[in-house]
Amino acid sequence: xxxxxxxxxxxxxxxxxxxxxxxxxxxxxxxxxxxxxxxxxxxxxxxxxxxxxxxxxxxxxxxxxxxxxxxxxxxxxxxxxxxxxxxxxxxxxxxxxxxxxxxxxxxxxxxxxxxxxxxxxxxxxxxxxxxxxxxxxxxxxxxxxxxxxxxxxxxxxxxxxxxxxxxxxxxxxxxxxxxxxxxxxxxxxxxxxxxxxxxxxxxxxxxxxxxxxxxxxxxxxxxxxxxxxxxxxxxxxxxxxxxxxxxxxxxxxxxxxxxxxxxxxxxxxxxxxxxxxxxxxxxxxxxxxxxxxxxxxxxxxxxxxxxxxxxxxxxxxxxxxxxxxxxxxxxxxxxx
Amino acid sequence: xxxxxxxxxxxxxxxxxxxxxxxxxxxxxxxxxxxxxxxxxxxxxxxxxxxxxxxxxxxxxxxxxxxxxxxxxxxxxxxxxxxxxxxxxxxxxxxxxxxxxxxxxxxxxxxxxxxxxxxxxxxxxxxxxxxxxxxxxxxxxxxxxxxxxxxxxxxxxxxxxxxxxxxxxxxxxxxxxxxxxxxxxxxxxxxxxxxxxxxxxxxxxxxxxxxxxxxxxxxxxxxxxxxxxxxxxxxxxxxxxxxxxxxxxxxxxxxxxxxxxxxxxxxxxxxxxxxxxxxxxxxxxxxxxxxxxxxxxxxxxxxxxxxxxxxxxxxxxxxxxxxxxxxxxxxxxxxx
Numbered sequence: 196x197x198x199x200x201x202x203x204x205x206x207x208x209x210x211x212x213x214x215x216x217x218x219x220x221x222x223x224x225x226x227x228x229x230x231x232x233x234x235x236x237x238x239x240x241x242x243x244x245x246x247x248x249x250x251x252x253x254x255x256x257x258x259x260x261x262x263x264x265x266x267x268x269x270x271x272x273x274x275x276x277x278x279x280x281x282x283x284x285x286x287x288x289x290x291x292x293x294x295x296x297x298x299x300x301x302x303x304x305x306x307x308x309x310x311x312x313x314x315x316x317x318x319x320x321x322x323x324x325x326x327x328x329x330x331x332x333x334x335x336x337x338x339x340x341x342x343x344x345x346x347x348x349x350x351x352x353x354x355x356x357x358x359x360x361x362x363x364x365x366x367x368x369x370x371x372x373x374x375x376x377x378x379x380x381x382x383x384x385x386x387x388x389x390x391x392x393x394x395x396x397x398x399x400x401x402x403x404x405x406x407x408x409x410x411x412x413x414x415x416x417x418x419x420x421x422x423x424x425x426x427x428x429x430x431x432x433x434x435x436x437x438x439x440x441x442x443x444x445x446x447x448x449x450x451x452x453x454x455x456x457x458x459x460x461x462x463x464x465x466x467x468x469x470x471x472x473x474x475x476x477x478x479x480x481x482x483x484x485x486x487x488x489x490x491x492x493x494x495x496x497x498x499x500x501x502x503x504x505x506x507x508x509x510x511x512x513x514x515x516x517x518x519x520x521x522x523x524x525x526x527x528x529x530x531x
Numbered sequence: 532x533x534x535x536x537x538x539x540x541x542x543x544x545x546x547x548x549x550x551x552x553x554x555x556x557x558x559x560x561x562x563x564x565x566x567x568x569x570x571x572x573x574x575x576x577x578x579x580x581x582x583x584x585x586x587x588x589x590x591x592x593x594x595x596x597x598x599x600x601x602x603x604x605x606x607x608x609x610x611x612x613x614x615x616x617x618x619x620x621x622x623x624x625x626x627x628x629x630x631x632x633x634x635x636x637x638x639x640x641x642x643x644x645x646x647x648x649x650x651x652x653x654x655x656x657x658x659x660x661x662x663x664x665x666x667x668x669x670x671x672x673x674x675x676x677x678x679x680x681x682x683x684x685x686x687x688x689x690x691x692x693x694x695x696x697x698x699x700x701x702x703x704x705x706x707x708x709x710x711x712x713x714x715x716x717x718x719x720x721x722x723x724x725x726x727x728x729x730x731x732x733x734x735x736x737x738x739x740x741x742x743x744x745x746x747x748x749x750x751x752x753x754x755x756x757x758x759x760x761x762x763x764x765x766x767x768x769x770x771x772x773x774x775x776x777x778x779x780x781x782x783x784x785x786x787x788x789x790x791x792x793x794x795x796x797x798x799x800x801x802x803x804x805x806x807x808x809x810x811x812x813x814x815x816x817x818x819x820x821x822x823x824x825x826x827x828x829x830x831x832x833x834x835x836x837x838x839x840x841x842x843x844x845x846x847x848x849x850x851x852x853x854x855x856x857x858x859x860x861x862x863x864x865x866x867x
Contacts (some may be wrong), residue, residue, distance in 0.1 A: 210711060217689075218687065220688055222691045222698075225691060228694075286661075291645075291649055310626070312625055313692055317656070318689050318690035320653070321686040321690065322687070324679075328679055328680055336672045337672065340676075343660075343664055343679070347660050347664060350657040351654065354650055355556045357650050358647070361646055361647060363859070
């Protein structure tokens with residue numbers, strides 16, 4: 196599924212992104228800090244060419260453009276913009292989380308220091324706006340302004356989500372509702388924007404584009420809950436991570452928050468300063484007893500079906516419409 | 532001079548900025564981190580109302596709009612945008628420089644930590660784009676897109692300048708030309724954008740707006756050189772700083788770079804690990820001997836006169852045209 200779409204889009208997407216990054220003014224090593232996180236150069240500035248990440252956001256954007264009846268090539272500037280924006284958020288995230296690795300390589304701040312990494316992020320952020328501006332070459336001006344507004348609002352929601360996420364770390368208790376609101380900003384808002392912006396380029400019908408936005412938002416939340424389940428009950432052979440990573444890291448993911456709201460014994464376990472293997476096993480047992488797993492699976496299902504309902508209202512067109520439904524199903528069916 | 536203009540513009544500018552910041556989505560304490568650096572609240576979120584800084588950039592923008600024949604109220608969204616952008620750059624600057632104080636108050640990172648400060652900066656940056664977007668209410672769409680392009684390009688130049696500035700700290704030698712290129716990005720690019728964007732709202736004449744941009748760029752460089760001179764030879768009673776601050780901090784400002792290029796003894800002094808009072812005095816003597824002061828004053832004059840020449844080409848209109856010339860003269864005549 197992904198492969199068909201990747202073959203259709205990715206060469207042109209990569210060309211578009213490279214043309215945008217080439218707009219950055221010349222200064223020694225400046226371009227290296229911008230190209231490195233995109234996987235185009237190594238830290239010495241030599242060609243590397245292993246584009247980072249799955250480019251899932253531009254893919255959704257381009258497919259939604261087609262499914263709304265448009266020509267995906269018209270949406271390439273916006274697709275480049277969301278991928279650059281996503282990479283900018285990862286760059287600043289890695290500083291905020293003190294993460295030393297990303298896509299198996301040292302993070303920008305780890306190599307060049309925090310001050311340079313902040314600046315490289317700011318430059319990538321600006322380049323995402325440069326990319327979006329190029330929509331003027333393919334799209335009516337009024338639509339470009341409408342899309343720019345969506346882009347701004349999305350970025351505000353991302354910073355709100357990030358703010359909440361950092362706040363939750365120090366907050367004694369977090370409700371499930373607060374958590375859903377946080378991932379709505381941090382994870383789902385950008386996917387919602389991708390679907391909506393694709394649809395706006397494809398058909399410039401504001402009401403219809405809102406159905407696409409709802410699709411992206413609900414799918415994004417379902418996707419994050421799915422990840423939360425995998426972080427506890429995922430099969431290490433499938434996820435590629437060690438078992439119950441999120442429990443060991445005491446991550447306040449959805450099942451954990453649900454369990455903490457209902458199970459006193461689980462609260463006591465979580466107050467222990469550090470987790471041993473036996474604590475992890477106990478925590479998982481208590482989580483299962485509290486019904487956290489069923490709850491999370493049910494909630495994921497709910498959001499996924501809301502996403503599908505939004506697609507029904509969006510009047511998808513032709514083969515790309517089928518592909519969009521298949522993509523949603525594929526994203527949802529990743530094995531537990 | 533400033534007072535007349537401030538009385539004309541500042542109440543409406545403040546209203547415009549507050550309306551934009553109110554677009555930030557609700558989350559506990561999120562708005563406090565955005566309003567604090569603007570001087571609207573204290574760190575507890577209570578009203579404070581001492582707007583930070585002189586708002587010199589929006590003032591130049593609004594006056595250039597009028598001097599180009601426009602109505603300054605039409606340019607208010609852009610004026611709010613450049614002031615928000617400026618404050619965003621200060622916020623990230625303070626993290627990058629480890630500065631504990633700004634406008635006499637603890638910096639955002641000092642109060643809320645680096646991770647939150649990075650995010651607050653990202654949100655302010657986004658809000659500057661939200662402000663700019665509101666130009667669609669006052670300005671023809673094609674002009675809005677032209678202004679958005681200038682804004683993007685300016686922000687790229689700011690990140691280039693910041694990149695060079697951080698790089699110079701570790702670079703064994705920096706030439707005067709490299710330095711001028713750095714301050715062109717870090718200091719002057721935003722002033723150039725203010726003048727150009729004001730002119731574009733005021734008359735939408737691309738060629739003429741370029742003269743305004745040249746005015747802002749040259750004035751910005753002259754302004755920075757002036758500051759560099761004050762940092763060494765400024766009268767503490769006038770500058771409010773202690774004498775020769777920049778020498779004590781071993782700051783590689785323009786006169787110092789000029790002196791280091793020409794005076795061997797000065798190079799030896801600058802290799803000493805720390806400066807005592809006697810080293811500062813010796814450095815100043817050597818700087819004067821090398822002709823660094825005359826050179827800097829001459830270069831400042833050159834850029835200032837280029838700025839005035841650009842104004843001549845810009846066909847200024849009416850009373851605001853006179854006021855813009857007076858403002859330039861006033862900025863230049865700050866006492867040494």
